[in-house]
Amino acid sequence: MENAIVPVGPAAAESGQYLTFILGRETYSIGILAIKEIIEYGSVTAVPMMPAFVRGVINLRGAVVPVLDLLARFGMGRTEISRRSCIVIVEVRNGHEILDVGILVDAVNEVVAIPAADIEAAPSFGSRIDTRFIAGMGKVGGQFVVILNVERVADCADIAAGLPPSQLALAA
Numbered sequence: 795m796e797n798a799i800v801p802v803g804p805a806a807a808e809s810g811q812y813l814t815f816i817l818g819r820e821t822y823s824i825g826i827l828a829i830k831e832i833i834e835y836g837s838v839t840a841v842p843m844m845p846a847f848v849r850g851v852i853n854l855r856g857a858v859v860p861v862l863d864l865l866a867r868f869g870m871g872r873t874e875i876s877r878r879s880c881i882v883i884v885e886v887r888n889g890h891e892i893l894d895v896g897i898l899v900d901a902v903n904e905v906v907a908i909p910a911a912d913i914e915a916a917p918s919f920g921s922r923i924d925t926r927f928i929a930g931m932g933k934v935g936g937q938f939v940v941i942l943n944v945e946r947v948a949d950c951a952d953i954a955a956g957l958p959p960s961q962l963a964l965a966a
Contacts, residue, residue, distance in 0.1 A: 810910060812932065814903040814939060815882065817864050817873075821903065821939050823932060828884045828944045830894060832902055835879040846872070849898055852881065859883065861896035862948060868927070873898050886948040895948040906939075908932040913941065 812823035813832075838850040838861050847866035851858050861881055865873045873879065878901035885892050916928035929943040 810908050810913075811905050812908055812939070812941060813882065813905050814934070815880070815899040816901045816903065817868075817899055818870055821934075821937070822864075822899075823906070823908075823939050823941050824882065824884065824897075824944050825929075825941070826905060828886070830883040830885050833881050833883065833896075835875055835881055835898065852896060854883065854894065854896075857894065859894045859896050861898055863898045864947070865898075865900075867947065873900060876900065878902075884944050884948060886945055897944075897948070906934050908934060908939075908941070914938075 811826040813826055813829055814821055814823045816822075833854075836852065838852055840850040841848065844850070847863050849861040849863045849866075851860050853859075863873050865871055880899055880902050881896040882899055882902070883894055883896050886895055887893075912933040913930040914933075916925050916930055918925065927943055927947050928940055930941045932939045932941050
């Protein structure tokens, strides 16, 4: 896959569009308005003294962009790189700044429309990831898809602290 720009705009917001992707053996999604682009996994430069879920940084058109390993962020191991591995570049707010952050995923699926009526609240138990990272559960084709809270997943304060999710709740 070449660098692909994901279309965003008012139509995406109105229809509740989400990018679905595979992580481990599960399907997750992120609201399309948070996504800047999707790029093929390439050269990631490791940075010393970073938490295990920070894979490193990439050069994105002259900008240094951190790359998070979502599987490691959720405390579920480290992502094995394959030919379908991608980095989803998302824009997140850090105070008054907007930062680009790369999120490593196993494979990107498709953009789906999930009407608000088909989105349930995040479960309080039974999920393999910290529920603070979940914005909701969307029904897609008779299956539930985890809708991630990208602001929380890429929270710069959590990343700077370098704590795994299981310890973040204790630190809060």
